[in-house]
Amino acid sequence: MMQVKTLVWFRADLRLDDNPALFSACQQGGVIACFLRPKQQWLQHDWGYNRIRYTERSVLDLQTELQQLNIPLLILEADDFRQQGSLLINLCQRLGIAQLFANEEPELNERQRDLGVQKACLEQGISCQFFHDQSLLPLGQVLKPDGTAYRVYSAFRKQIVQRIEQQPIQSLPAPSIQNKPELNCLLDGLPLIQLQPEFDVIQQRWSASEREALNQLECFTGEAIGLYEVQRDYPANEQGTSQLSHYLATGKLSIRRCWLQAQQIKISNPAQAASAQCWQDELIWREFYRHLLVLNPELCRYRAFKPVTEHIQWRQDAEALTRWQQGQTGFPLVDAAMRQLLTTGWMHNRLRMLVAVFLSKYLLIDWREGERWFMQHLIDADLASNNGGWQWAASTGTDAVPYFRLLSPYRQAERFDGQGEFIARFVPELAHLPAKQRIQPKGYVENYPAPMTDLKIGKDRMMARFKALQ
Numbered sequence: 001m002m003q004v005k006t007l008v009w010f011r012a013d014l015r016l017d018d019n020p021a022l023f024s025a026c027q028q029g030g031v032i033a034c035f036l037r038p039k040q041q042w043l044q045h046d047w048g049y050n051r052i053r054y055t056e057r058s059v060l061d062l063q064t065e066l067q068q069l070n071i072p073l074l075i076l077e078a079d080d081f082r083q084q085g086s087l088l089i090n091l092c093q094r095l096g097i098a099q100l101f102a103n104e105e106p107e108l109n110e111r112q113r114d115l116g117v118q119k120a121c122l123e124q125g126i127s128c129q130f131f132h133d134q135s136l137l138p139l140g141q142v143l144k145p146d147g148t149a150y151r152v153y154s155a156f157r158k159q160i161v162q163r164i165e166q167q168p169i170q171s172l173p174a175p176s177i178q179n180k181p182e183l184n185c186l187l188d189g190l191p192l193i194q195l196q197p198e199f200d201v202i203q204q205r206w207s208a209s210e211r212e213a214l215n216q217l218e219c220f221t222g223e224a225i226g227l228y229e230v231q232r233d234y235p236a237n238e239q240g241t242s243q244l245s246h247y248l249a250t251g252k253l254s255i256r257r258c259w260l261q262a263q264q265i266k267i268s269n270p271a272q273a274a275s276a277q278c279w280q281d282e283l284i285w286r287e288f289y290r291h292l293l294v295l296n297p298e299l300c301r302y303r304a305f306k307p308v309t310e311h312i313q314w315r316q317d318a319e320a321l322t323r324w325q326q327g328q329t330g331f332p333l334v335d336a337a338m339r340q341l342l343t344t345g346w347m348h349n350r351l352r353m354l355v356a357v358f359l360s361k362y363l364l365i366d367w368r369e370g371e372r373w374f375m376q377h378l379i380d381a382d383l384a385s386n387n388g389g390w391q392w393a394a395s396t397g398t399d400a401v402p403y404f405r406l407l408s409p410y411r412q413a414e415r416f417d418g419q420g421e422f423i424a425r426f427v428p429e430l431a432h433l434p435a436k437q438r439i440q441p442k443g444y445v446e447n448y449p450a451p452m453t454d455l456k457i458g459k460d461r462m463m464a465r466f467k468a469l470q
Contacts, residue, residue: 003030003096003181003182004030004031004032004095004096004097004181004182004183005028005029005030005031005097005098005099006025006028006030006031006032006097006098006099006100006101007031007032007033007034007088007091007092007095007097007099007100007101008021008022008025008031008032008033008034008071008101008102009021009033009034009035009036009088009100009101009102010033010034010035010059010062010073010102011035011102011103011105011110011251012103012105012134012249012250012251013103013133013134013251014035014055014058014059014061014062014210014250014251014252015062015210015213015251015252015253015254016062016065016066016069016174016175016210017171017172017173017174017210017214017254017257018171018172018173018174018254018256018257019103019133019172019174019254020103020131020132020133020172021101021102021103021129021130021131021133022101022175023172023173023174023175024101024129024131025099025101026069026071026175026176026178028099029178029179030179030181031071031178031181032071032072032074032095032097032181032183033066033071033072033073033074034073034074034075034076034088034091035059035062035073035074035075035076036076036077036078036083036084036087036088037056037059037075037076037077037078037193037195038078038079038080038081038083038084039052039077039079040079040080041079041080041081041109042055044080045109045375045383046372046375046376046381047375047376047381048375048376048377048378048381050202050203050345050377050378050379050381051249051375051378051379051380051381053198053200053203054203054206054208054246054250054345054379055250056195056197056198057197057198057203057208058208058250058252059073059075059195060195060197060208061208061209061210061252062210063075065210068177069175069176069177069178070177070178070179070180070181071175071178071181072181072183074091074187074190074192075192075193075194075195076091076190076191076192076193077191077193078191081109081110081112081113082113084113084117085113085116085117085120086120087190087191088100088117088120089120089121089124089126090190091190092121092124092126093124094187094190095183097126098126098127099126099127099128099129100117100121100126100127100128100129101129101130101131102114102129102130102131103130103131103132103133103134103251104130104131104132104133104134104139105134106134106135106139106290106291106293106294106384107293107300107383107384108293108297108300108301109300111294111297114130118130133251133254134251134255134290135255135287135290135291136160136164136169136255136256136259136283136284136287137160137163137164137287139290139291139294140291140294140295142156142159142160142163142291143295149291149292149295149296150288150291151398151399152398152399153284153285153288153398153399154399156284156287156288156291157281157284157288160284160287161284169256169259169260169263170256171254171256171257171260201343202343202344202345202379205344205345205346206246206345206346206379208250208252209252210252210253213244213247213252213253214253214257216242216243216244216247217242217244217247217253217257217258217261218261220242220243220244221261221262221264221265221276224239224240224242225242225262225265225272225275225276225279226269226271226272226275227240227275228240228241228242228275228276228278228279229274229275229278230275232278232349232350233350233415233416234416234417235336235337235340235348235350235351235416235417235422236417236419236421236422236425241348241349242279244258245346245380245382246346246379246380248286248380248382249379249380249381249382255283255286255287258283259280259283262276262277262279262280262283263276263280285385285388286384286385288388288399289384289385289387289388289389290384292305292384292388292398293383293384293387299387299391300383300387302368302371304391304396304397305391305396305397305398305400306396306397306398306400308469309394309395309396309469311469312396312465312466312469313465313468314364314365314366315363315364315365317363317365320363320365320452320453321359321363321365321369323449323452324338324355324358324359324363324365324370325338325373326338326342327339327342327426327427328449328452329358329449329451329452329453330448330449330450330451330452331358331409331410331451331452332409332413332420332423332427332430332438332439332440332441333351333354333409333410333412333413333417333422333423333439334354334355334358334409335426335427336351336417336422336423336425336426336427337351337352337354337355337426338355339426339427340426341374341377341378342377343426344379345377345378345379346378346379346380347374347378350412350416352374352389353389353392353393353407354407354409354412355370356370356389356390356393356394357393357394357401357406357407358407358409360390360393360394360395361393361394361395361403361406361458361459361462362406362453362455362458362459362462363453363458364458364461364462364465367390367391367393367394367396368390370390371386371387371390374386374390395466403462403463403466404463404466406459408455409455410439410440413439413440414439417439418435418439419435419438420433420435420436420437420438420439423438423439424438427448429445429446429447429448430445430448433445
């Protein structure tokens, strides 16, 4: 038995592989880990059942994996971030902890909480260290020469690539087996909880295993990545994307591990280099939004990146919002996408853009309504990516699509679901129709609604509202 020295606090980094806080702690020995479930805080942050249950399953998988290393994972209840801080100090004092290690998070409330924890640790004589983890480069440190944040993706991407070329990305291995720490009976009275995995239809679709995450990464970068560049925009092809977003959202998979796998493909297989680079570019979009969240904390408060767009007069139409949410708009590809979200807890990336443009532009409903709906239903719900994507689509964000540029639901279906295969899968009312009719039904279709709006009227209305800001 070894005396406990270091407490590793897991949050959105639920893995062994390439985990800076865990690796550093294990280099010193005497490690114990904890996860503090802030359920009320999650709800305040619009997390829904899918994301909460998936996170809890991911924690249970982590607990099992840590047991193999002789590292206990204590799972405790802490309703909100304030309780997390006091509970951590209590735990450290009970166990005689000298060091608290954790990995950084980009969100505003989380960073404020961590500052409070650091201050409390300092007052109690406990060493507290946070490690760079959720991004390729340290959060908030990719800046323009004048010291301000990048507002355009292309310039940010150029800087990221240059810096990685100068100092290549590195990763850490999973720790080796540790000497079992001595806990004695010091845990009496703590709010320990036993998580129970729940497997509804949606949860059954998504593995919460780190081993499965690494295996999926190997499979994708081994074969599928070669077709990623040409197939990623076609939602009917379930193998056209990496299927890794849920693992990245909970930290089951390291962003650095993903980058290095793609980088290895570029070196070892020149024929797939362009496709691997295409995937890396998508990883940089994820990076971009995380850095923005740190440098522009108002984004975490539901504020538009472009302040002038706060003055847009959005429509208040509860019925229209409900029809969009339930996939009953009368526009087949939009409805198929929204029903995919409701039935699987996930939505193809191109369709996320389409339905966001449809809600914020054609229906002129506040993008925050859509952002909230996505957070409440996505298995891979992630504030930085979700907020960045919605503000891009609504033309309120950084590097946003120009407000006059739209995504036609009919044109998008013709280009990326030409046979209506995806539409038929999620809108069975149209499955019996020929391909062209699935994309844009003509006349009455039993049990399927007529289009809820005229696209031209919606476009003209949106154009007028945005022009009024000038």
